[in-house]
Amino acid sequence: MALGHFHFHAGDRAAHKTFWTEVFGAVPTKVGDLELYKLPGVFIAIDASKPDGGMEGSTVPKIGLRVRDLATILSRAAAVGATISEREANRATITGPEGIRVAVVADEGLAVQVSSDTIELNVPDVGIALNWYKSTFGESIPGVAMAFNKSLAAPTPTKGRVLDHIGLEISDLREFTKKLTASGHKVDLMYLKLPDSGVAIAFVTDPWGTFIELTEGLLRF
Secondary structure, three states, X not given: OEEEEEEEEOOOHHHHHHXXXXXXXOEEEEEOOEEEEEXXXXXXXXXXXXXXXXXXXXXXXXXXXXXXXXXHHHHHHHHOOOEEEOOOOOEEEEEOHHHOEEEEEEOOOOOOOEEEEEEEEEEOOHHXXXXXXXXXXXXXXXXXXXXXXXXXXXXXXXXXXXXXXXXXXXXXXXXXXXXXXXOOOOOOEEEEEOOOOOOEEEEEEOOOOOEEEEEEOHHHO
């Protein structure tokens, strides 16, 4: 299991493409008929659907990236019109098109310019959420840390918002979904292999509304 991708809805797809390529250096690539943007450790998927809202207030209010040169990243963000907030010596939050929120953390020893780091989740009860993710996906997910925060107000589901869903890569997805259903987990979409790319997918939603796509074969691209 590993982090796979983040899927964004975009009313202005060109602005999203500019944000990911010019600020973070994401590289366009194709997976079947789907155009993705590749960063070390994670893909960015962007579709042409106007989002219902930004990330703030949802169960996933931020995603996090580790960056080698924070000053350069922030300069690039400002140049494309992104907003910079919560600035500290070694971290900041960048708000991009349609309410994308990315926490960037400086790591001068990073071998690459940018890499995946965290997914921040807002939940009513941190202990219950932590137990659900451990029982569903195991003690940890390689490539990303899950950071749980207690929400003061009820968070809204991610589906339909600018970050529609997060994606996790599973090595034996068919068997994994069978085990989920056998253990009482609801699976929104069971194992389905996409003919154009050979990537298999499934979908689940956590109890608080975080929409999660499970893939098998995405990370080979």
